[in-house]
Amino acid sequence: MRIVSLKLFPIAIADPPIRSSYGLHAPYAIRTIVEIETDEGIKGISETYGGEGPMAQLEAARDQIIGMDVMQRMGLWLDFEKRAAEEAKGAAGDRSQTWHVPGENPMDRHTRTFAAVEIACLDAMGKALNKPACDLLGGRARDAVPFSAYLFYKHAGGGGLGDDEREDEYGEGLTPEAMVRQARQMIDFYGFEEIKLKGGVLDPDEEIETIKALRRAFGPKVPLRIDPNCAWSVDTSVKVGESLVEELSDGGYLEDPCAGLDGMGEVRRRLLAQGIPTPFASNVAVTHFRHIPEAYKLDAVQIVLSDPHYWGGLRAQTLLDHFCGVLGMGVSMHSNNHLGVSLMAMSHAAAACPNLHYACDTHYPWQTERDEVVVGGRIKFEKGCVRIPDKPGLGVELDYDQVARLGERYAKLPYRKRDDEAEMRKRVDPNWKRVLPRW
Numbered sequence: 001m002r003i004v005s006l007k008l009f010p011i012a013i014a015d016p017p018i019r020s021s022y023g024l025h026a027p028y029a030i031r032t033i034v035e036i037e038t039d040e041g042i043k044g045i046s047e048t049y050g051g052e053g054p055m056a057q058l059e060a061a062r063d064q065i066i067g068m069d070v071m072q073r074m075g076l077w078l079d080f081e082k083r084a085a086e087e088a089k090g091a092a093g094d095r096s097q098t099w100h101v102p103g104e105n106p107m108d109r110h111t112r113t114f115a116a117v118e119i120a121c122l123d124a125m126g127k128a129l130n131k132p133a134c135d136l137l138g139g140r141a142r143d144a145v146p147f148s149a150y151l152f153y154k155h156a157g158g159g160g161l162g163d164d165e166r167e168d169e170y171g172e173g174l175t176p177e178a179m180v181r182q183a184r185q186m187i188d189f190y191g192f193e194e195i196k197l198k199g200g201v202l203d204p205d206e207e208i209e210t211i212k213a214l215r216r217a218f219g220p221k222v223p224l225r226i227d228p229n230c231a232w233s234v235d236t237s238v239k240v241g242e243s244l245v246e247e248l249s250d251g252g253y254l255e256d257p258c259a260g261l262d263g264m265g266e267v268r269r270r271l272l273a274q275g276i277p278t279p280f281a282s283n284v285a286v287t288h289f290r291h292i293p294e295a296y297k298l299d300a301v302q303i304v305l306s307d308p309h310y311w312g313g314l315r316a317q318t319l320l321d322h323f324c325g326v327l328g329m330g331v332s333m334h335s336n337n338h339l340g341v342s343l344m345a346m347s348h349a350a351a352a353c354p355n356l357h358y359a360c361d362t363h364y365p366w367q368t369e370r371d372e373v374v375v376g377g378r379i380k381f382e383k384g385c386v387r388i389p390d391k392p393g394l395g396v397e398l399d400y401d402q403v404a405r406l407g408e409r410y411a412k413l414p415y416r417k418r419d420d421e422a423e424m425r426k427r428v429d430p431n432w433k434r435v436l437p438r439w
């Protein structure tokens, strides 16, 4: 079953002004929808990062993709691995995302490109065999995949511009009370049973207070996580760990508190010396299989936050799950702004991972019906979970009118890459710079 056509649809989706240590989200997030077609007339789709870089990398691989058998992807994987190894030789620094927003890390461009192709191939294979994608990965460990309420500090505004401006569904969120409200709203609608707070935005004492307020509001049965994206020093990370011993227990974790595995290892040692066992998660210091041995050796990370979009697809996700399971490490899943195609790819990947015991991240509540590209509209959640549908492949089809509409919007945008720092200077503080550690 060979690929005879590859189509790339760049799209823009409205996004509220949410914050992280990287800066501010722009009024539109950019994505790319990938569609392949086989010589049997079967289509396969995937969703990946948007903008010039990811599009150019897919275009550069077009000649390899056309003619490829959807079941024989190893050649492309090995070729990309070889190129990545050659490029890594001459490159300074590591492959971490400390200084790159996901999707803009030059060192994982090959695994990102591969993932976009692989997911579309699995969708096509599933349709050819009349089997859900996760059943092509060895079968499922669960039929419904839990996601967490992913809270963000935010300014007023619902995203979009001009006539396309969105209602501000969650309102401004810059205080502990507002964040409890945001959590309650998200939980009431989606049924989430775990909460993650994106931190690294306000003074750590205020973020500690937000976590404590969430604990008071939701109790110990709702696990809490905080992710400041490396905004804290080692000392500040230790202080936050000490302050949130109880709140981050029972299924909670501290995510990428400071930059680098050495720093996280030191924070871990200092907390353990005080009898504080809070586990650390990472999607910044650990972004590739080669990071895991060191993370393990330093005991810097206990939970790897995978992401099929940049770890190399759904099969790589299951390999990572197995690898971490052997080492006694946990697994969960990172997210970026995304639509239903990605949500289903993430769900199929997580369904096939027996070692994934923490609810996955998702930005899905931050997007709206008006931006969904799958037929039938938004994917439904039941008690915070996405149920694997009894449909072949990813289980979703493209709404081409929507893809075209979102493509027109992309064409009008003045930017072709995500730049949260520039957006922060434009809308909040003209002198803002990303500084690590900030506190």
Ligand SMILES: [Mg+2]
Pocket: 227, 229, 255, 256, 282, 283, 284, 334
């Ligand atoms: Mg993170």
